[in-house]
Amino acid sequence: MPTKSKKTKNVRVAAIGGLGEIGKNMYCIEYNDKIVVIDCGIKFPEDDLLGIDYVISDYQHLIKNRDKILGLVITHGHEDHIGGIPFLLRQLPGIDIYAGPLALALIQSKLEENGLTKDCQLNEINEDSVLDFGEMSVTFFRTTHSIPDTLGVAVHTPEGIIVQTGDFKFDLTPVDGQPAPNLQRMAKLGSDGVLLLMSDSTNAEIPTFTKSERFVGTSIRNIMGAIEGRIIFASFASNISRIKQASDVAIEQGRKIAVFGRSMEAAIKNGIELGYLDYPKDTLIEPKDVNKVSGDKLMILCTGSQGEPMAALSRIANGTHKQISIVPGDTVIFSSSPIPGNTASVNHVINGLEEAGANVIHGKVNNVHTSGHGGQEEQKLMLRLMKPKFFMPIHGEYRMLKIHTELAQLCDVPKENCFIMENGDVLEVNHEKAEVVDHFPASDAFVDGNGIGDIGNAVIHERQLLSEDGLVAACATVKMKTGQILSGPDILSRGFIYMRESGDLINQAQKQVYHAIKQCFREQQHVNESMLNEAIIDALQDYLYDKTERKPIVIPMIISV
Template sequence: MPTKSKKAKNIRIAAIGGLGEIGKNMYCVEYDDKIVVIDCGIKFPEDDLLGIDYVISDYQYVIKNRDKIQGLVITHGHEDHIGGIPFLLRQLSGINIYAGPLALALIRSKLEENGLTRDCNLIEIDEDSDLDFGEISVTFFRTTHSIPDTLGVAVHTPVGVVVQTGDYKFDLTPVDGQPAPNLQRMAKLGDEGVLLLMSDSTNAEVPTFTKSERFVGKSIRNIMESIKGRIIFASFASNISRIKQASDVAIENGRKIAVFGRSMEAAIKNGVELGYLDYPKGTLVDPKDVNNIPPEEMMILCTGSQGEPMAALSRIANGTHKQISIVPGDTVIFSSSPIPGNTMSVNHVINGLEEAGAEVIHGKVNNVHTSGHGGQEEQKLMLRLIKPKFFMPIHGEYRMLKIHTELAQLCDVPKENCFIMENGDVLELNQEEAKVVDHFPASDVFVDGNGIGDIGNAVIHERQLLSEDGLVAACATVKMKTGQILSGPDILSRGFIYMRESGELINQAQKQVYHAIKMCFRSSGRVTESMINDAIVDTLQDYLYEKTERKPIIIPMIISV
């Protein structure tokens, strides 16, 4: 392990993503000419990002410093920590990726889908691993979360130790087969001295301990044992502990289990191969046989707990699933809570299921879900165990970071030693002081289909205008030499007005366009298409707003002769 040196340089901490937001986690710990990158996640788009599939980080800082990168260390296998890896590897190949068994299996599946398996080296780690990069070394400590194999990370440098918790809660009674958090190793790090703690802030607004996964298991058991008909159980595919508890109850009550949804199928496959899940022979049945099994003997595990339009549960709710239709007596259990941006989609699915005749059980009121993130009491416990000199809250929106900082001060971290930062900020620190010294571009990058970064804020703004006020197209054929209008103007509308019932408005709009074109030729010697387009947009925007108080996108379509 590195020893302290009088000539030691400062440590630099850079947040590529994960600050002021839930998701997109990616952090760099730099010492001298070496960088350890921790996590590489995505963020799911909010409702106002129309048509966007994912939001990823701007990787330019990492690419610029590619020669310094010693490896990408993964804390656990959730999408907001591994989802960005395929996008990163398209710009930065050949790096070493270190991850626990389940996270590694999930990453490998992503890379196989994207044809990127040769673009990196996948290396399995556990809490006893010790990565030696010369002046920097990395050790780990076991935590608990809503997915197995979760690790906290300690980066050791000659200046001091930087600890990044990853996502965590202190679940002291985890589900069978899952180890408890290693408090002893955390306390040992604290006793030896930690320079900086970077800690998960997601549940900083929750004033209590987060309930144990085993507590949810009892609720699931009580609910499922009272259900007489078919059970449809929807959860995060990555929540192996939740899947195990639901499966165990189903098996004990003589139910067969069918799995729907590609990510759920992959989770079951990985869980069985890694020993987290165990299904007696004959328990898992072919999805094609679901309708041939009595409802009281059937449980369906499926994706779609977040209301994803193409997920199995959404297609069941809207009646488009090829194999499953809701029948009287069906009970759907939502064993999750909506992540930011998905609430409306989840409510839409719930409404569809209930309209189809299913009973839907969801929400914390039924105790069928608990968070994988620790509340304030657990955040204070982490602070007491690690005892950092400096503190930097991560993984949370601004208000969460602020509250977490206040908790740190209650746990004896001086106010001047706490840093609420933004993506792109660079914190430089040593044993005596810490301060923000630099900032680099770290804006969101939008992924739309196969397009990465080609959709900017201007396009998003146009999509929002289209969704709110629609568009109006003005078409005309113009003889440019004489200014004669050979045909049109014609007005077309999509999402703005119902044209059959707006004849007078359309007629007046046509006249406005006609006069705008004519005025161009009267007021200028040399007229271009661009000048005509600008005149049409200005005229129609003013006229339509005056008449409707709406601002549709105006698209001039001039055919010049």
């Protein structure tokens, strides 16, 4: 462990993502111009981000400081902690990545899919690993979550220990084959002296302990035991514990198991290779063979528990799946809760399944899901074990961070030592004091298809307008030297009005465009297309809003002669 420096050097802590939001987790610990990065996640878009596939962090701060980066340390394999890695490597290749076995396998699959395997060095770690970076070193402690191989991270500096918990709950009876959280190691960190605790705030509004994964297993067993027909089990592909419990019950019932969805197939493959899943010979069948097995002897594992449009379950619900159609007697089990922003999509899928004749079981009311995040009692237990001098809540929306800060104060962390921060804020901390000293840009970046960050707020705003008020195009051919209108103006509408029934409005709109063009030539000496476009937009927007109280996007189409 590094010895304490005679000259005080502050530790700088910042979040590139993960504060004031659920997802996009990415944190930096800097000491003496060296940076350890923890996690690199994505966030799933809200409903108003039309056409956006993922939201990632703006990596410019890291790109500007690329020579300072010692490595990227991963706490676990969920998308909100590893999903951004391919996007980061495209802009910042060559980073060393450190992750547990399952997270590493999931990352490897992502890199292979994106052709990025040569752009980084992958290193496997466990809770006994020590990363020696000179003045800084990194150790780990085992936690429990809804995925195996979850680790908390302790960054040791000459000024003290910075602890980042990762996602955690205290599951003291985890699923068979998975170890319990290492409370002894957490307590040892606390006795050594934790300078700053950065702790998961997701369930700060829940006043109790989170139920054990084993409790959900009992519910799954009871539910599946009463089902006589075909079972379709939908869950996060990364929730290996849940997949194992459902699979174990299906095997006991003598059911064959078919797997649908690329991410689910990859999760099963990785789970088997790492020893988390074990299937007797001939239990897993090919998707093409599902209709050869009677319903009471079949369980289908699939993706789509979040209502993703292209996932297997969504295609089953809307009748477009090539191999599976809902038949009376089918039971669909949703073993997850909707991520914020996905509720409408999930409800749409549930409605489609019900309409097709399936019996759908979902939600906490049926005890088929429990959170992987600790409630208030577990957050207080973590605080008591770590006994930090300073506290910074992470991974949560503002109200969650605020409640978690109040819990810290109940656990004897002084109010002035608690910091609710925003992405991009820089907390400078040493063994005597801590204060927010700086801020760097850390806005969202949008991923749309293959484009990264090229979709800005202006484009999002235009998509919202198109979805709400539609589009109006004004077309005219103009002789630029004389201002003579050779043809048009013509008006075209998409998503704004039904043109056959709006003759008067269209005629008046054409006149508005005609007069706008003529007035532009009267008032300006040297007219260009840009001037005409601006005049047409101003005239049409005012007129259409006055008549309809709607603001469609107006697109002038001037052909100059």
